Amino acid sequence: KNQVEQSPQSLIILEGKNCTLQCNYTVSPFSNLRWYKQDTGRGPVSLTIMTFSENTKSNGRYTATLDADTKQSSLHITASQLSDSASYICVVSAGDYKLSFGAGTTVTVRA
Amino acid sequence: DAGITQSPRHKVTETGTPVTLRCHQTENHRYMYWYRQDPGHGLRLIHYSYGVKDTDKGEVSDGYSVSRSKTEDFLLTLESATSSQTSVYFCAISESDTGDPSGTFGSGTRLTVV
Numbered sequence: 001k002n003q004v005e006q007s008p009q010s011l012i013i014l015e016g017k018n019c020t021l022q023c024n025y026t027v028s029p030f031s032n033l034r035w036y037k038q039d040t041g042r043g044p045v046s047l048t049i050m051t052f053s054e055n056t057k058s059n060g061r062y063t064a065t066l067d068a069d070t071k072q073s074s075l076h077i078t079a080s081q082l083s084d085s086a087s088y089i090c091v092v093s094a095g096d097y098k099l100s101f102g103a104g105t106t107v108t109v110r111a
Numbered sequence: 112d113a114g115i116t117q118s119p120r121h122k123v124t125e126t127g128t129p130v131t132l133r134c135h136q137t138e139n140h141r142y143m144y145w146y147r148q149d150p151g152h153g154l155r156l157i158h159y160s161y162g163v164k165d166t167d168k169g170e171v172s173d174g175y176s177v178s179r180s181k182t183e184d185f186l187l188t189l190e191s192a193t194s195s196q197t198s199v200y201f202c203a204i205s206e207s208d209t210g211d212p213s214g215t216f217g218s219g220t221r222l223t224v225v
Contacts, residue, residue, distance in 0.1 A: 004153065043201050043216030044154075089153065101153030 002027040006090050006102035013080055013109055021105045023073040023090030031093040035064050035075045038087045038104070047075070047088075080109045114138040117202050117217040124224055130189040132220050134202030136182075142205035143185040145169075145177060147198040148219075154201065160185055192224045 004025045013019045025033070032051045036044035048057040048064040050073070056065045061078045077084055090102040116135045124130050134143060142161055146154040146169075156169030158177040166177050174196060176188045189196055202217040 041219075043203075043218050045216070091154075099154075099156065101155070103151060103153050 002092070002094060002098075002100040004090055004092050004100045004102040006088075006105050008105060009103070010106040010108070013107070015080060015082060015109055015111050017080055019077050019080060019107065021075045021077075021088055021090075021107070023075070023102055025071050025073070025090070025092045025100065025102075027071075027092040027094050027100045029094055030068065030071075031095040033064075033066055033073050034091045034093070035062070035073075036089040036091060038089060040086070044089055077107070080107075082109050082111060085109045115202060115204060115215060115217040117200075117220050119220060120218065121221045122223070124192050124222070126193060126224055127191050130192050130222065132187045132200055132202075132222070134185045134187070134217060136185075136204050138204070138206075139182055140204045140206055141182075142207075143179065144203040144205070145175075145185065145187045146201045146203065147171065147196075148201060149198050157187065157200075189222075192222075194224050196222065197224045198222060 007022045030052055032049055034049045035047045037047050038044040047059050047062050050057050050066045052068050063076045066073045085108050087104040087106050089104045092100045114137045118133045144159040145157040147157055148154050155171045157171055157175050158166055158169055160166045160179040163179055163182055178186045200220045204215050
């Protein structure tokens, strides 16, 4: 069964600090991996997408890494801001319509 | 959310009544999807469409039906709403003709079944 596990479930960080979120998956075949940011009451918004051959992808202060051999990905948030408070979802695609979603990591940034 | 409108945004309905949620896109994409999101679970696919009148089931399709009579509209119907269908429903589109969802979601419909 295709699964996506995210850790931690939630975390609290102080404004200006960095944090790293983890995503482990067992999806096969693998097409791509996406990180989404979901603000409260809103739909998910794509941050990064990586295919099998890509090891890292950045979007501003967000940097995603992918190790396709170990089936692990991370999302690093640099110099966190209050607006980074959200749920971050790891999504792995097996191609066509088949997406496997992680349950998300809730990040709270405090002043 | 660019190009996708969901309606209504919030709805409270009684058990046993039919409910229809609407997803409207302005960008003429072929693939559209309905998901539900529940606490502690990832988003789960209910149904998807790959063209007008072309639809298929996702992993949690029981109790739901869909219709797509026009490219721009994808309707989700709860035939007889139950409390277990209380959830937040998201519509998504794929900007790829291969059907690989490329990440554009609507703002969601919060449905409460009492």
